Amino acid sequence: MDMQLEHTDLLPSLPVFDGVGRVHLAWLASVARRLSLKRGETLFEKGQPVQFLYILLNGHIKLAVPAGHGQEKILEFLKPGDAFGESVLLPDHRWIATAQALFPCKLLALSLSDLATAVERSPAFGLRLLANVSQRVETQFMDQESGALRNAVQRVAEYVLRQPKVGNQARFLYHKRAIASRLGLQPETFSRSLKQLVTDGLITVQGARIVIHDEDALQAMVA
Amino acid sequence: MDMQLEHTDLLPSLPVFDGVGRVHLAWLASVARRLSLKRGETLFEKGQPVQFLYILLNGHIKLAVPAGHGQEKILEFLKPGDAFGESVLLPDHRWIATAQALFPCKLLALSLSDLATAVERSPAFGLRLLANVSQRVETQFMDQESGALRNAVQRVAEYVLRQPKVGNQARFLYHKRAIASRLGLQPETFSRSLKQLVTDGLITVQGARIVIHDEDALQAMVA
DNA sequence: CGCCTATTTGAGCGTCGTCAATCCAGGTGG
DNA sequence: CCACCTGGATTGACGACGCTCAAATAGGCG
Incomplete structure (x- = not known):
């Protein structure tokens, strides 16, 4: 089976690509890097420069900060359709947490320039990303509320x-x-x-x- | 002094408008509603439908969830240049917290359709919003880390x-x-x-x- | 089947929350 | 200008919830 087509077909089923035209999706699929992670594999570590915006197509990832004595504090579970690494937009930014696959994963990686071009070509995609990260902020708020109350x-x-x-x-x-x-x-x-x-x-x-x-x-x- | 010009002049100084063309700024200034809040005044309350994306030009606002017995848990202090209410993009969304002015505030309000049009016309603005909310997610992460560790x-x-x-x-x-x-x-x-x-x-x-x-x-x- | 890790259970302790009283500052009015 | 007054801030005593350390048990994978 053609790997590229396989991924292209997967895209429309994710909410993050809703309303993004077919032609833009095809373009995205053509420029984005494709990654696979095995269970337990590390995508990036705290302190490394943020180089890509990632979109998780498949599998689950944990975002966690190390806490000494081999402990860690898990900040977020990432699920298919989640985008992360928007902070690639912030100048000289480094990851503040480590990402590790909890299950085998497939994902897309967009460089800063590809992201900028993508939003330029398809503002709808920009809005979808904004909605996605907005959702994540709200989840964080609810977590804070739960933790405190x-x-x-x-x-x-x-x-x-x-x-x-x-x-x-x-x-x-x-x-x-x-x-x-x-x-x-x-x-x-x-x-x-x-x-x-x-x-x-x-x-x-x-x-x-x-x-x-x-x-x-x-x-x-x-x- | 002309109120509209006053606000238009204020815009370029905020990072959230960096790289957004002069003409787009003028358009934003023309369609956005302008609001003022007195100290202690409430902008919105938990449970109300999210109707606008707000951009704080001036002053400070607290985002908080009520916690019974007149108590509250403050989730975030919002400062000039902060944008909030991106969740206007999520369908049928309601505020999960209350916003109240800690100091006199001036802010812009963009309806969903205005926001969509703005990003359509100026993808750079979409990227700035994305960067802004991304920054807020990171702040939330650091808060979670501090709270836990x-x-x-x-x-x-x-x-x-x-x-x-x-x-x-x-x-x-x-x-x-x-x-x-x-x-x-x-x-x-x-x-x-x-x-x-x-x-x-x-x-x-x-x-x-x-x-x-x-x-x-x-x-x-x-x- | 056996090892290795995850989970459970128990006991004791420390940090932070709760309740209550006092102190202090800033604003108001005489 | 000063005394008052009100709400915020501080201090003290006490208790509870969740953490730490340690050991036993269960479960998964070779």
């Missing part, structure tokens, strides 16, 4: 509710250790908080599997 | 270092209560943390005035 059990309940559900079932996509870090908790505290929800009869947990018994009570807990 | 005294030291200094002098622009909220601390804890820095001989504080005696030690404290 809610306790450990409430934050865990909130996280469970946000997971995609089929019926009343859900799964932890990432390691519990990683989720704990994302929520600003120690793994031990995360474990105890989950146990609390189980003890209260709101959920049951088996490994990465979650069954939600009382969604309303979970909602009430975070409100 | 540093204790109260370290966060206060970090905040002091970030204030604009003349010689070894600086000032708290906002009420300590507000700064505490921004740092994710109670006013009492903020006060005690400042006292700690004073006791250690790193700074002295009189009301809103700060004198920095040992900047290196402050830096070392947050590293």
